[in-house]
Amino acid sequence: MKKEYIIPVFVPHLGCPNDCIFCNQKSISGQKKEMTKEEVQKTIEETLKQINDIEAEKEIAFFGGSFTGIPEEKQEEFLQCAYEYIKQGKVNSIRISTRPDYIDKTVLKRLKKYKVKTIELGVQSANDYILARAGRGHNFKQVQKASKLIRWYGFTLGHQMMVGLPESTRIDEINTAKALIKLKPKMIRIYPVLVLKGTKLEKEYQEGTYDPLPLVQAVETSKQLVRMFADHHIDVIRVGLQNTDEIADPTSSKSEIVAGPFHPAFRQLVESEMWYDAIVGKIKKLNVKVKEVEVTVNPIDSNNVIGHKKANVTKLKELYDVELIVKQDKTIKQGKSKIQITKTYQDFKEK
Numbered sequence: 001m002k003k004e005y006i007i008p009v010f011v012p013h014l015g016c017p018n019d020c021i022f023c024n025q026k027s028i029s030g031q032k033k034e035m036t037k038e039e040v041q042k043t044i045e046e047t048l049k050q051i052n053d054i055e056a057e058k059e060i061a062f063f064g065g066s067f068t069g070i071p072e073e074k075q076e077e078f079l080q081c082a083y084e085y086i087k088q089g090k091v092n093s094i095r096i097s098t099r100p101d102y103i104d105k106t107v108l109k110r111l112k113k114y115k116v117k118t119i120e121l122g123v124q125s126a127n128d129y130i131l132a133r134a135g136r137g138h139n140f141k142q143v144q145k146a147s148k149l150i151r152w153y154g155f156t157l158g159h160q161m162m163v164g165l166p167e168s169t170r171i172d173e174i175n176t177a178k179a180l181i182k183l184k185p186k187m188i189r190i191y192p193v194l195v196l197k198g199t200k201l202e203k204e205y206q207e208g209t210y211d212p213l214p215l216v217q218a219v220e221t222s223k224q225l226v227r228m229f230a231d232h233h234i235d236v237i238r239v240g241l242q243n244t245d246e247i248a249d250p251t252s253s254k255s256e257i258v259a260g261p262f263h264p265a266f267r268q269l270v271e272s273e274m275w276y277d278a279i280v281g282k283i284k285k286l287n288v289k290v291k292e293v294e295v296t297v298n299p300i301d302s303n304n305v306i307g308h309k310k311a312n313v314t315k316l317k318e319l320y321d322v323e324l325i326v327k328q329d330k331t332i333k334q335g336k337s338k339i340q341i342t343k344t345y346q347d348f349k350e351k
């Protein structure tokens, strides 16, 4: 299988007149100045130099801000620049992210002209009250309309949703996932809300009107969402914001995070919990007291089975008195496993 590379180009806050309560695009993208065509080119060139694999699939991704809200001439400039690399065969596709209310037929025709393949929509919630409370400036009907139009024009559709917005509960987030599944996105990003410096949410947090989700709760909800999307064959391409100098542990001097469920390995926490549930589920189904369980997985999954700082090994020992043995087997598909009970309490006693 060909390796896939993303060439990220950040267009922070460019074209976005909104001020969502949680957003400080400049912190999220780790970039403070506005993008120019020359800089887009420079970023692409520099990233391409680092990819030596000629066969690999390469995608230029305009992240941050709301791409289709940028003045038209600027959009054309950026797209033209990216399209040149497609024409030269150096890059395979283009991806953009934007708001649902910045999608219409004219916009989509323009994106088609430059061979954009994927459009990611910032949805955040399917609940209009929560959207309004977060200052999103659009409603869920607009998400539905934009999603249908995007698919109708033949683009690959992606969604982004949040966990822990003000006044949002786990039920709201599960309902959002259900509503999004109906819109048939190909991929999804799940972001737990972090309180960033300079945002309205920071003010609410300081005033005591917003309580961020504790890490365990954010992990628990994200786990349920990942499972729901996976059950519907929707790729969960990100869980948690990408770590940068600014999106880092709040104790670091450069960090822009004031509070919230930040963890440098957030996705690993979620996936480890899912493996833990699978192992415990298997043990509970048996009518014997298990002493040792052997889990064989693809090498890519083995750290997640063991858990962050061996969390699953420790939990199984402490809660169930079960030893966890993890084995690797390249022939097992990623995400699949062979779970075997290798010792029961009876064997142990006889020994």
Ligand code: SF4
Binding pocket: 013, 016, 017, 018, 019, 020, 023, 024, 025, 064, 065, 066, 099, 122, 136
């Ligand atoms: S629409 Fe996007 S870029 Fe604009 S303020 Fe909201 S989250 Fe930030």
